[in-house]
Amino acid sequence: QVQLVESGGGLVQAGGSLRLSCVASKNIVSINSMGWYRQAPGKQRELVATITTDGSTDYADSVKDRFIISRDNAKNTVYLQMNSLKPEDTAVYYCKVEWPPRLRAIGDFWGQGTQVTVSS
Numbered sequence: 001q002v003q004l005v006e007s008g009g010g011l012v013q014a015g016g017s018l019r020l021s022c023v024a025s026k027n028i029v030s031i032n033s034m035g036w037y038r039q040a041p042g043k044q045r046e047l048v049a050t051i052t053t054d055g056s057t058d059y060a061d062s063v064k065d066r067f068i069i070s071r072d073n074a075k076n077t078v079y080l081q082m083n084s085l086k087p088e089d090t091a092v093y094y095c096k097v098e099w100p101p102r103l104r105a106i107g108d109f110w111g112q113g114t115q116v117t118v119s120s
Contacts, residue, residue, distance in 0.1 A: 002028060002109040004095050009114035012085055020080040020114055022095035030073035033098035036080045038091035038116075049080060050098055062088075085118045092116075 003025040012018055020036070028034075033052045039045040049059045049069040057069050068081040078095055092113040099106055 001025060002097060002106075004028075004097075004109060004111035006093060006095055006111045006114040009093060009116045011117045011119065013119050014086055016085050016118070017081070017083045018085065018116060020082065020093055020116070022078045022080075022111065024076050024078070024095075024097070027073075027076060028097055029071050029076045029078050033100075034069075034071065034078040035096045035098045036069060036078070036093060037096055038089075038093045039113075040091040043091075045094070048093070051078065082116070085116075087118045087120045090116060090118050 005023045006020060008018060008020040010018060031053065033050060035050040036048040037045050038048050047060060048063055049057065049067055051057050051069045051071055059067060066084045071078045092115050094110050094113045096108060096110060
């Protein structure tokens with residue numbers, strides 16, 4: 001069973017920062033790649049950032065040089081540090097396990113998400 005709980009969202013002004021947290025069940029974070037996604041009203045959910053088990057990271061072009069994804073295996077938690085926030089970053093943010101090909105039949109698991117609102 002996979003459980004994911006996102007937190008840390010809020011209302012900030014443009015240029016501000018937030019740090020999102022995702023606490024996962026068991027040792028999910030330590031043995032799997034993890035991703036952060038976001039979904040704005042009326043839009044498809046989009047990939048924001050990923051981190052592999054060896055620490056490699058990747059980011060959507062829209063957030064490169066502003067967001068940082070990291071993990072704390074001891075806390076079974078993945079973070080998304082968001083800096084220089086823009087109104088277009090407004091969305092509900094979710095984390096997800098990025099299963100390797102052999103495990104993709106498990107399917108996707110999503111938490112409740114955490115709302116990030118950036119005012120202009």
